[in-house]
Amino acid sequence: MLKITKAGNHGILLPQLSIGLDYSGSKAEHVFVSHGHADHIPWKNRGTVYATPPTSSFMKLRGVKYEVQELPFQKTLETENARITFYPAGHILGSAMTFVESDFGNLLYTGDYRTPPSPATEGFELPDKSIDTFITEATFSLPVYKWKSYEELKAEVTGFVQEALNNEYTPVFLAYNLGKAQEIMFLLKDLVHPIQIHGAGYKLCEVYEEHGFPLGNYESYDRDTCEGKILICPGSALNNGFASNVKKKRIAYCSGWAAMEARRSQLTVDKLIPLSDHLDFFELIDLCEKLQPKITYITHTPNPNVVKHYLDERGIPSQFLDMAAGPND
Structure with a gap:
């Protein structure tokens, strides 16, 4: 043995x-x-x-x-x-x-x-x-901890974006810079809406593209132009001023831990999406x-x-x- x-x-x-x-x-x-x-x-x-x-x-x-x-x-x-x-x-x-x-x-x-x-x-x-x-x-x-199907989770992610944009809010996803962020981008690529991702995550996206996983219309986060775009960042970035100039935004927390409703009040977010890697x-x-x-x-x-x-x-x-x-x- x-x-x-x-x-x-x-x-x-x-x-x-x-x-x-x-x-x-x-x-x-x-x-x-x-x-x-x-x-x-x-x-x-x-x-x-x-x-x-x-x-x-x-x-x-x-x-x-x-x-x-x-x-x-x-x-x-x-x-x-x-x-x-x-x-x-x-x-x-x-x-x-x-x-x-x-x-x-x-x-x-x-x-x-x-x-x-x-x-x-x-x-x-x-x-x-x-x-x-x-x-x-x-x-x-x-x-x-029992996950929803891929189809249900994709519908939650895209639905959150569409509802926010339809009501003139900027949708923000809280997600890890490697893996979760790119999965969200992959799920949203068919919307063809501009995405801005936190700078630390942006440099990792090229590897996905090189290996055949297109991530849509994306660029690195820019505070001056981020309003109205789909934003993706780790939770810690919000405490450091990420999109703090955007007054009308909706925030979704994407993680397996989102299966626990208590996370909503702990993180002060609008939606919990139990998308786990x-x-x-x-x-x-x-x-x-x-x-x-x-x-x-x-x-x-x-x-x-x-x-x-x-x-x-x-x-x-x-x-x-x-x-x-x-x-x-």
Whole structure:
């Protein structure tokens, strides 16, 4: 069986194979990066780092200085001790699940993932093999988190824009600069209405365009010309003066956390749209049931015992992969 060590707050180490997964430590010869969000990028590195081509581009744009080896989906890399293959994770563009095969057994590490996948990604695909060890995030780990269909969410996003514009309000979406912002733009591109995105998100949009995901009629945010356009920014930007000169605006918060009505008063927004780039609770349980791994490790979750309870009921062995230590330490 593969030994697994949770490397503090950043990454997983497979010590028998000298392999790190989203890992920033010094004990891995080979490190595989699941996607371009900052909490998964190895900012300190001493080994060879591999990522999909879009993730490599995002890493460079976000300030990574070391060389990244590009590994396309479903192209297997062989090291001295293992065979490693990336599979599309459906989370953001370039996001990958890492499948590791070795003499100690195999392992599927999800990173962050979504199924059904975001339409602004390469999709979602699993290895066509039985899984020994499954490491899954469980960000939305309660049964209250059940997402609407893609069609319903697209209708909410476009409907919010149309209603705001029809009433001479400027529509503003609160969304992460990488992934969520571009998904919203992808959903709105057919409206052909000008979009302005926060500057930090704007520079990342080119990667989507380069990989075949058109994002519509967009430009970088300009305070002097933003009124009447569709605006997209992270929530923190509003506190720093984003569109503060626009008096008539409607604000929508887009996140899986929007499934909780309390967020409306916490954030002072006009609409909550539960558009998540993670899978919901029931999709997580269903996927574990489909895979039937020998062991499932649950990570990145405030409620591991709830997930474990549902998996126990289905006869699927599982345990929490603590942020501070791995099960084999």
